[in-house]
Amino acid sequence: MRLTKLLGILGGNVKAFYGKGDPELTGVQMDSRKVKAGDIFVAIAGFQTDGHEYIGEAIEKGASAIIVEKNLEHSVPTIQVSDSRLALGKAASAFFGYPSRKHKVIGVTGTNGKTTVSYILKHILEQAGKSCSLLGTVSYLINNEVYEPSNTTPDALQMQELIARSNDEFVVLEVSSHALKQYRIEGLELDFGLFTNLSHDHLDYHSTIDEYFETKTMMYEYLKSDGQAIVSQLTSWGSKLSGVLAKKNIPVQSVGYNNQDDLKIEEITLNGQTRFSITYNGQKYSLTYPSPGLHNVYNAAMAFLTAAKIGVEPEIIISALKNFPGVPGRFEMVDHPDGAKFIIDYAHTSDAIEYCLQAAKEHEAAGIRHIFGFRGERDKSKREEMVKASARLSDEFILTFDDLNGVPEEEMIAELKALNERFGKNKGKIIPDRTLAIQYAWDTAVQGEWILITGKGPEEYQGIYQLPTNTDKETLSYLHEMKNKEKVIG
Incomplete structure (x- = not known):
């Protein structure tokens, strides 16, 4: 694709054009490390890194042209646009033939x-x-x-x-x-x-x-x-x-x-x-x-x-x-040997938590417990509503770690304690280690009880926990295996 054709595709998003020539473009990249000769490099100002800082590397690797948001002139034809992400979508669609x-x-x-x-x-x-x-x-x-x-x-x-x-x-x-x-x-x-x-x-x-x-x-x-x-x-x-x-x-x-x-x-x-x-x-x-x-x-x-x-x-x-087989980590049921049901779900909003807990009530669970936490550096404004929903619909809830995302453990524990004190209504318990929180519920589960573990679904743990497992489902499988071994030894 010729550069002039791409300019037409980008349309009103284009603010200015610098340089000379109409090179044949062979591909599009947003990662300077992947640029090959003939590619056009799209510089995107991300949340953690700014692609404009890697324009030099992209040109060294053979980029024939670049797309930028900032008013910069370089040694290859440069298209300045209002929004690089919008330009990337239009360019990628065109290069892959819509x-x-x-x-x-x-x-x-x-x-x-x-x-x-x-x-x-x-x-x-x-x-x-x-x-x-x-x-x-x-x-x-x-x-x-x-x-x-x-x-x-x-x-x-x-x-x-x-x-x-x-x-x-x-x-x-x-x-x-x-x-x-x-x-x-x-x-x-x-x-x-x-x-x-x-x-x-x-x-x-x-x-x-x-x-x-x-x-x-x-x-x-x-x-x-x-x-x-x-x-x-x-x-x-x-x-x-x-x-x-x-x-x-x-x-x-x-x-x-x-x-x-x-x-x-x-x-x-x-x-x-x-x-x-x-x-x-x-x-x-x-x-x-x-x-x-x-x-x-x-x-x-x-x-x-x-x-x-x-x-x-x-x-x-x-x-x-x-005959729908279900979705991994979406209301995924695991039976406990003593007749309880454990449910793994990705629910991470108050509405989604209510759906899950209400489902347990609708299916006449003998008791309902709920294990969940919060992601660091994410929407804090929804946390109170999540705890309120759990306090209203469960018989006991256990606040634990989700992904900390760089938030210090002490800071998250302090928030868990504050939320529990405000909304726990004597129902709340705090066990920061997620695997130990699940183990506590596993060891104390009784027949007919439903225990919901929400927030992670099938995602792997980011933190390091005491049990040698990587997901909520792996933790339940590990605990089931340990219980079976105890029976054999006993």
């Missing part, structure tokens, strides 16, 4: 439920005989190969590269608010845009909940001309989004409890197994879903409506939902 146009692309956004809805959709599509890639929090799945995720939504360059690599008919993509704000999906074209819900989260990044909502609505700017919005109107934010999209003449398909919704949820039974009915296209269907909780009714309903709009027969969707 790969989203070769697939049916489904974007899923919302505070909670993105991962579960994405996995359910992938499962339904595959049960219908279709191939499907998935890019999300747990992993990137392309052509039946698994890649470790860098973020919930990959950066713009990796995004375009992964989709270009995919030979699958469908691509399901979790879209985070950070990704939208940072133009990581710039250059993509979506066939469907799903909105699950919105609640208090990431207000360390977004100034207000309204600004957070506005960011989420940005996803719908990437719909194809015939694209559709699938919106859960089970919260006021969903209803608000439907109104916003209607004003933009974007077709909205809704999930809700009302007759005017395209899919109406009815007759929910949560005692022992999740069963519910829906009305869609004038027909009533009875559904069974293996994971407990009202929130999973909502997740399954969103996936049903989307799959139906794609053209999957309702009978296939119903069968797929019934």
Whole structure:
């Protein structure tokens, strides 16, 4: 691609152009260490490092041109833009040949439920005989190969590269608010845009909940001309989004409890197994879903409506939902030898915690305990609500470490103590070592009790703990193995 052609693609984002010549560009890079001769290097001012500091290295490695935000002139043609992240998305999409146009692309956004809805959709599509890639929090799945995720939504360059690599008919993509704000999906074209819900989260990044909502609505700017919005109107934010999209003449398909919704949820039974009915296209269907909780009714309903709009027969969707194997680290159940149930979940907002704890109540748990912590250098404003939710719905909660992210242990322990003193209501306990917190619950578990471990899901520990394990699930497996050995020795 010639530089002049790229200038046209970048359009109004271009502020100035310095230098002479129209070199043939062979690739695009945002990491100076990966630059090869003929590449264009995009300098991005990140949160920890500034790409402008590595322009010299990129030129030494053979960069034919550079894109910058700062007013800098160099020995190669230089494009100054208003936003380097936006430019990266546009450039990457062009260099990889606009790969989203070769697939049916489904974007899923919302505070909670993105991962579960994405996995359910992938499962339904595959049960219908279709191939499907998935890019999300747990992993990137392309052509039946698994890649470790860098973020919930990959950066713009990796995004375009992964989709270009995919030979699958469908691509399901979790879209985070950070990704939208940072133009990581710039250059993509979506066939469907799903909105699950919105609640208090990431207000360390977004100034207000309204600004957070506005960011989420940005996803719908990437719909194809015939694209559709699938919106859960089970919260006021969903209803608000439907109104916003209607004003933009974007077709909205809704999930809700009302007759005017395209899919109406009815007759929910949560005692022992999740069963519910829906009305869609004038027909009533009875559904069974293996994971407990009202929130999973909502997740399954969103996936049903989307799959139906794609053209999957309702009978296939119903069968797929019934045998859905679940998502690693999303309400993942582990049985205790004495009849208790341990649940591992990624829940890290007060709403998500309420969903999990309420699910235990709905399924008549004999007792509910909750193990959780907080991430250092992340949104502190949601911590009180998380503790309040746990104090209200659990019989005991154990505050422990999550990822400290550089926060001193003493500082986090002090905050745990302060929160426990304010909201514990004699229910709280503090065990900083996460593995020992889980061990305490394991050793004292009784029949019929549910113990929820939230915040990490399938993620590996960043801290070093006393038990020789790397994840919450590994910790439970280790404790189970130790208990079995005790029985043999005994």
